Amino acid sequence: MERRRFGSTNREVAVIGQGTWNIDSGDEAFAIAALRRGLDLGMTHIDTAEMYGDAEEIIAKAIVGRRDEVFLVSKVLPQNASRSGTIAACERSLARLKTDRLDSYLLHWRGQYPLEDTFAAFEQLRREGKILSWGVSNFDVPDLEEAGDIVGEGRLVCNQVLYHLEERAIEHAVLPWCEKHDVAVVAYSPFGHGSFPSSRTPGGRVLQEIANAHNATPRQVALRFLVRRPSLFAIPKASRPEHAAENAGAGDLRLTKAELARIDEAFPLGPRPSELPTL
Numbered sequence: 001m002e003r004r005r006f007g008s009t010n011r012e013v014a015v016i017g018q019g020t021w022n023i024d025s026g027d028e029a030f031a032i033a034a035l036r037r038g039l040d041l042g043m044t045h046i047d048t049a050e051m052y053g054d055a056e057e058i059i060a061k062a063i064v065g066r067r068d069e070v071f072l073v074s075k076v077l078p079q080n081a082s083r084s085g086t087i088a089a090c091e092r093s094l095a096r097l098k099t100d101r102l103d104s105y106l107l108h109w110r111g112q113y114p115l116e117d118t119f120a121a122f123e124q125l126r127r128e129g130k131i132l133s134w135g136v137s138n139f140d141v142p143d144l145e146e147a148g149d150i151v152g153e154g155r156l157v158c159n160q161v162l163y164h165l166e167e168r169a170i171e172h173a174v175l176p177w178c179e180k181h182d183v184a185v186v187a188y189s190p191f192g193h194g195s196f197p198s199s200r201t202p203g204g205r206v207l208q209e210i211a212n213a214h215n216a217t218p219r220q221v222a223l224r225f226l227v228r229r230p231s232l233f234a235i236p237k238a239s240r241p242e243h244a245a246e247n248a249g250a251g252d253l254r255l256t257k258a259e260l261a262r263i264d265e266a267f268p269l270g271p272r273p274s275e276l277p278t279l
């Protein structure tokens with residue numbers, strides 16, 4: 001599994017990690033087995049959130065005895081992200097995860113509380129060793145600019161955003177901003193939250209042909225495309241061990257420039273939102 005530096009931290013993090021939204025909706029033993037299979041194969045970046053029902057408790061069971069292997073990320077809900085609310089939410093997540101620290105703690109999306117308050121709480125948690133770094137999620141460039149103005153360079157380590165082959169909008173401005181400021185970009189819903197391109201579509205056929213050339217699968221090719229730049233990470237969710245194993249296979253796949261260009265053409269970036277016609 002390839003690892004790379006995670007934003008401005010000095011941590012090397014697996015390029016392919018594991019999402020856990022809805023991991024509590026099926027068989028728990030299966031979900032734990034999937035997470036452990038993923039860990040065995042190097043997918044040690046585990047993403048969760050206080051919003052994800054029982055996911056944090058399931059992760060606690062999956063990582064028992066192997067906490068030090070894991071880069072563990074959770075998120076505070078915006079409605080809890082006041083200064084004291086963020087501290088309390090983090091304490092609850094730590095208790096559910098049965099750990100003494102998070103490797104990174106994120107604001108799930110921007111809400112009513114001033115960023116100053118949430119970030120002051122993050123800094124307090126960091127000084128106390130309860131979180132080792134912090135970041136944001138679903139931030140567009142104006143939000144990132146505001147965050148940068150509040151905390152300066154080097155504090156905000158990641159922005160977790162929607163990014164898959166059919167939704168590449170972050171490439172217009174969010175990705176360049178993050179790269180300029182050494183902020184890791186973590187692709188969530190990398191399979192489109194379950195709507196992966198079918199092999200009967202032209203794009204799906206391109207993925208299949210490239211996969212065939214590498215003895216790989218279309219999903220592995222897609223994941224590899226999504227982490228093709230040094231700032232990028234992806235966190236597919238799998239509640240089946242065989243899915244976790246397939247996803248981990250993307251961690252060592254290498255695509256040629258020509259293959260990346262074919263995927264780029266098959267799943268075009270699309271216009272900037274400001275260039276879309278108004279109705």
Ligand SMILES: NC(=O)c1ccc[n+]([C@@H]2O[C@H](COP(=O)([O-])OP(=O)(O)OC[C@H]3O[C@@H](n4cnc5c(N)ncnc54)[C@H](OP(=O)(O)O)[C@@H]3O)[C@@H](O)[C@H]2O)c1
Pocket residue numbers: 018019020021022047048108137138160161187188189190191192193194219235236237238239240242243244246247
């Ligand atoms: N920050 C945010 O606002 C935000 C928003 C959305 C998601 N996220 C994070 O990103 C993670 C991933 O996104 P997501 O859960 O929305 O969707 P996703 O990872 O794009 O897709 C998950 C779906 O793909 C299936 N799948 C996974 N690997 C597969 C494989 N190898 N073969 C066939 N099917 C496979 C899963 O099935 P099985 O479960 O049956 O294996 C599940 O149905 C989340 O779990 C969460 O941690 C963050």
